Amino acid sequence: MRLVAYSLVTLLLLPIFSASAADLGPELWDRPRSAQAVMAQPVVKQAVAAYQANSVVRIVIVHSARQDAQLQAEELRAWLVALAVDSARLQLRADPAVTTLRLEVTE
Numbered sequence: 001m002r003l004v005a006y007s008l009v010t011l012l013l014l015p016i017f018s019a020s021a022a023d024l025g026p027e028l029w030d031r032p033r034s035a036q037a038v039m040a041q042p043v044v045k046q047a048v049a050a051y052q053a054n055s056v057v058r059i060v061i062v063h064s065a066r067q068d069a070q071l072q073a074e075e076l077r078a079w080l081v082a083l084a085v086d087s088a089r090l091q092l093r094a095d096p097a098v099t100t101l102r103l104e105v106t107e
Helices: 002-017 026-030 035-039 042-053 067-082
Strands: 020-024 058-063 090-094 101-106
Touching (some): 042 101, 058 067, 067 090
């Protein structure tokens, strides 16, 4: 009976910790950045909250193959590290199909 209850709880919590992805809007790059401006982005808030809630969560910053997109991804990574996200749990990944920066939260 306990095994069934634990399995049910695990299945109910699974959607909370499954991989999720959201695009970061271009408005962040239209003005000078600050820690407050970066953390004010809903996508960043959600990714950091998932990171803080689960010690195995990784944040993947997906960017296009364009040089400016890669530079933006690297800057966002630097901001996240400055905001106490462990660099070992951050990853950059180029994807030619992506048009904006995307944050993926994975286990």
